Amino acid sequence: MRSFNVKNTVALKEQEEIQGKWKVGHPNSAVAFSFAYFLNNLAEVPVGIIKTAWGSSSIEAWMPRSMTQKLPLFDTIMNDFDADTQRVKRIEELMSRPDKWTNKENIFLRRNPNIIYNAMMHPLIPFACRGLLWYQGERNTRYMSGLPDVDDINWFHRVCGIKDYDQALKQWIQTYRDRWNDEEMHFMVVMLPGYGKGIESKKVIDPESPTEPSWAWMRESQAAALDLPYVTLINTIDLGDVNNIHPHDKLPIGQRAALLAAKNTLGQDVQDMGPTLKNVEIQGSELVVYFNNADGLKTTNHKAPSGFWIADESGQWTKAKAKIKGECVVLSSSEIEKPKYVRYAFAGKPNVNLVNGSELPAYPFRTDPWEK
Template identity: 65%
Template structure:
């Protein structure tokens, strides 16, 4: 009888050991970004990472390469493949350790992250011109990051690579024209959420460099009712309501934790950023707000440019990639400002013109570009449908800056202003074939003298320059071009790309 019990015990322990061994055998994992149909970035080291048993050896095999590493004491592992050549033909990646993970149909091309708020989220189905491209799209794949939040930085995102276009109209049109120009597969990682501020996409450690963000996060940490509500919403078995969705996406930091942090250091060419509307509530500063509009506790317009620059540098650090390109979508024309309705053409109104100026500050950093949208937008609609030109212009900039294609990719941009007797001469770069789209004199120019009394300028094109004057201003000193909520503009270069807005009186502030 005793032998029978001993036999049963031995059998039970054996089963347990097998179960334990089986559970350990399943420990090897790879980041959720690595799955069937993915696109890897060409021409740069490609990090691959995941988890395994502590000290477990891990080997990654792909495209003739075989790289190995050992998991650390916490089970984390990471290695990098050598730079890859573009490939439209899907290959197989194998990751081996105590078990094996096989990822199929992997291509190599250009990978971009597309992020921001509602105008990036704006769908393909809502824009007929972009929807019309769908039947002609090829070699475009996408990873849609699930919209959610987390109070702590996460290791993985929810989503999968699919052999289809991204849901975003801007992201898809960008991918479509980039594929056409570069003739390589394009992979889009789409991570956007409507009405989110730039603060929503900031890692917590940026509180060390940005006092306003430290204030925001200190308030967030003290508000235990808010964090409890966030946890309650996330735990709800049936998802959340529309009202709760708005509540979540207007929080600071926690979108970054769940939707952006897990993407690093996935190899990519750059990040296309369409955001800023949420930060146009104030011209400057971060005024006190009440319980009904707490979500406007964000930086103002004039501070946005400096914050954007810090944000770009911090993301490059996260990806450990100094040449990671950042492409900023300029806010388009709009007839409202910080105080509601504004004169859409007047250059002194508290309009989105000032936010565009802040966005242009990104150009002070290397490896950046700004998509000019000054001729786009709707007077009374914050969600305009003219998204296709944004994708076209972004693809041209990407082709020029990151693919080194010799194309005229940007519109005329002010290089120098020459003050002459009774007139101002504005000299432009990117001004080959400078002209107006309607054959009329260039519109959108205003000039003033020391009085600050701005008047519309009489203008004419002279080669790659524009000459400005007015019988109302004897000695003009300053010029503002397209510096208004929704200015009427017509100045373009040979590629029909619009001139960038600017003002020359900034140094006098």
């Protein structure tokens, strides 16, 4: 295993050189380490990992300025940034003493747009790589959509919201592919894990409800990247902590990422995904949910599947009674005579237990047409 850790730094212009060095050994990140470890075992060849990351940064921090031409929100963000001369001067002053930042200064730098990309990503282009593992999203979950009005205290919330993240992520992926000149560059998006708090306008929520303004909607925005080719989504819906935005259970994330990479970039014949929605059939007062990747469909605790909610045309959701039947799940409720729609694991921190024979969890989904 070889690893290269990019030093956390910023720049106001795109840089051509980067700070760091290769070493034989694992990267200094739990997710990067477990990904490299399991992929190294699966590949049976040396695996090289370049870790360029900065906790709590937004997707805008990793955007080149050219993306202002494709994303109006990012254009507004960068115009605000350029107009804030005091902020730019503060960044320049901190850049002059890169090894002497306080924690407050560190937080200030990583919550600005574009400047992390300039220093920590641009110099890597066009270094040969098979793909990029993207574990980010928390910073963009403060609002459902648009750019909020902010003041001097919470200026760092000036980022796109949950509803806008899907378009931002897809444009970001395509921009990176264009810059690497590699239309087949693989992107592995890590789904945000379970978390029980809401957004700025409603922080206290029912973590298991499918209608709350929760991270469920961000996961849906992340999943929208699957519209593009050579993109995979790492399912973490059974992980996380209801009260802690920094979950401790990171090893399965890397393990699942390694399976996806082995299948999609190395062409190995491995089970790389948990059950995904195939289709839903209405059968009287029951809904039958059919899955892909459902060989050996079961629950982790030998109880009935949990995390399913159903609704009729009225849009009133209720927990469903669920039972496994072969490679499908049958849903019903005494409260709904004519169920039509399903939401599974669609909550901030859902209680889930559905897996396939490879112990990989079922992916969240919803079949209703209602907007966020």
